[in-house]
Amino acid sequence: MTPSPPEYWVAKLTPNPGVNYTVTLWSTTAASVDDQSCHWDRERSALRAALREAAESGDTKRAQALAKKLNSLNDSFLGNLFSLRAHADAALTRESGLRAALRADNGVLGYALGSVAMQVLLQLPDERGVDQHIADWRNAAPEVLDGSECILQSCTPEEATQWQEKHRAKSNSILKLGEATPATPFRHITVLGREATDALLPGEGKVMLDATLGGGGHSELLLRCGASVWGIDRDPAACAAARKRLESYGNRMHVMAGCFADAKELLHREGIESVDGIIADLGISSPQVDTPQRGFSFLTEGPLDMRMDPNSPRCAADIVNNAPEEEIADILHRYGEERASRAIARRIVQQRTAAPITTTMRLAEIICSVLPRRGRQHPATRSFQALRIAVNDELGQLESLLKNGLSLLHKGGRFAVITFHSLEDRAVKRFFEHVSKKELDRPEWPMPRPNPDYTARVITRKPITPDAEELTANPRSRSAKLRVLEKI
Ligand SMILES: C[S@@+](CC[C@H](N)C(=O)[O-])C[C@H]1O[C@@H](n2cnc3c(N)ncnc32)[C@H](O)[C@@H]1O
Incomplete structure (x- = not known):
């Protein structure tokens, strides 16, 4: 196939946010x-x-x-x-870098790897031009994207939707799908904002860690009380939104991209040895769940992704299409407390042999074919929660945050954690109980022994939950529980 003449190649494109483009690059791929x-x-x-x-x-x-x-x-x-x-194996390995770069690119609405060409549907979300996006992909996978030939074609939103429809049918060639709509602003309603802020006792000169920055809601409440805040998020979109929202607070606000399990190292790198308070508002933000392209929701069509950090190596489709049946059943059972875990895993494995399961709706349909809808909860709720927890290693991350967080606190410093499901809440409750016990006892011991981890006291014997007013204003807060600990 001869690439079209280079006049189609727009090397320096005037930024034009909101316009959709398809880009065809010539590549040598496993296909x-x-x-x-x-x-x-x-x-x-x-x-x-x-x-x-x-x-x-x-x-x-x-x-x-x-x-x-x-x-x-x-x-x-x-x-x-x-x-x-x-x-083929070598080509697949090389392609994984390209796929990661495309998935990480917030302008990419869909892509299809063909035998000699790759097509990408691109929407310019920011001031970066098409050439900059293409340069990023080429840098990420120079062996796969060869030469400089490129056909660039602008298209209308309708044509972008048609492109997606066409490629959606070929589920083995389309690896990522997104909505051909302008990027939505970051909107997240902060949960238990006043309660968490009051518990952390912020004030002038105090240094706080917001381990789950999101849209920066909790950070802003702490900043308003005069504190300085170090915010961490593993989602680049959240970091960008929070940075923009909180720029007026100048050098009292610091945004760090990364995982909260690494909070200690991230802060030490910035010369911060300890903090006066930590807020962790666990789970995902509204923009994450509401953006179909992120693949968290079973109610909208999107790629089966679910990564909070789009650069992390394993997405939900990787688990669903490659993990052994027992591992899938185990994930659904352990992280979703799904009673039909075995039957769902069996059906997933049957279905993936017919065609890879690449989209949220297809997985939801497969789950619904095993579990009929009963009551108000959608049958896919628990399985989607389980996959999300597994993809993002949420419980492993939480365990590290609890341990490292406590060691980061000054004496008298407070640790506030907001959880949204029982697995998280149980982990937080057990940790808080353990570190606040002076002594440990076991039936086989003749007498109780001092607890080497005794370093804190629990401030909230019972978790704080949203009041009626908050529940009405933000129904998503309904399962929130706030627990607070103080270092002694
Ligand atoms: C519920 S939102 C936080 C919202 C924020 N408190 C606000 O009021 O705007 C949770 C955020 O934590 C981030 N997150 C979850 N787990 C994380 C982890 N292990 N490391 C870093 N960020 C994480 C998610 O990407 C998400 O943006």
Whole structure:
């Protein structure tokens, strides 16, 4: 295929946010290897059919010639098979860098890797031009995206939707889908804002850590009380939104991209050894769940992604399509407390052999085919929660945050944690109880022993929950529980 003349290539495009583009780049991908092996299969089937026909009609001369041809084709196929597979595996490995770059690019609404070309549907979300997006992808995967040929075509929102529809049908070639709509602003209603702020006793000169920055709601409440805040989020979109929202607080607000499990290292790198208070408002933000492209919601069509950090290596589709059945069942059971975990895992594995499960709605349909809807909760709720927890290692992250967080606090410093489901709340409650016990006792011990982890006292014997006014204003706050601890 000859690329179109370079006049279509817009190297320096005037930024034009909100306009959709399709970009075709020429690439050598694993798909080209599969195409080659399909071509072989087709040729072999055709030869076999011709051979059968010649043998049945008694044309031995032609049958012999065809048999010879088939043998030599088989030989060359087998001879090439191993190098071909190795080539395909290497190509897949190289492509993973490209996929990660495309997934991380907030302008990419969809992409399809073909045998000689890759198509990307791009919407310019910010001041970066098309050329900058393409340069990023090329830098991420120079072996896959070759040369400079590129066809760039602008398209209307309707055409962008048509592009998505066309590629949606080919679920094995489309790897990421998004809505062809302008980017929505970051809107998240802060949960238990007043209660958490009051509990942390912020004030002039105090240094606070907001371990889950999100839209910066809790940070702003702390800043308004005169404190300085170090905010962490693993989602680049949240960091960008919070940075913008809180820029008027100048050098009292610091935004750090990263995981809260690494809070200690992130703060030490900035020269902060300890803090006066920590707020962790766990889970996902409204923009994460409301953006179909992020793949958290079973109510809207999107890629089966669910990563809070789009650069992290494993998304939900990787688990659903590659993990063994027992591992999937285990995830659904452990993190979703899903009673039908085994039946759902079995159905997922049956269905993925027919075609990879790449979208949220397809997974939701598969779950609904096992679990009929009963009551108000959607049958996919628990499974989606479980996959999200597994993809983001949420409980592992929480365990590290609790341990490291407590060691970061000054004496008298407060630790406020807001949870949204029972697994998180249980982990926080147990940790708070453990570190606030002077002594530990076990039936097999003759007498209680001093607790080496005793360093804190629990401020909230019972968790604080949203009041009626907050529940009415923000129904998403309904499962929130705030627990507070003080370092002694
Ligand atoms: C509920 S939102 C926080 C909202 C924020 N308190 C506000 O009022 O705007 C939770 C945020 O924590 C982030 N997050 C969750 N787990 C994280 C982790 N392990 N490390 C860093 N950020 C995390 C999510 O990306 C999300 O933006």
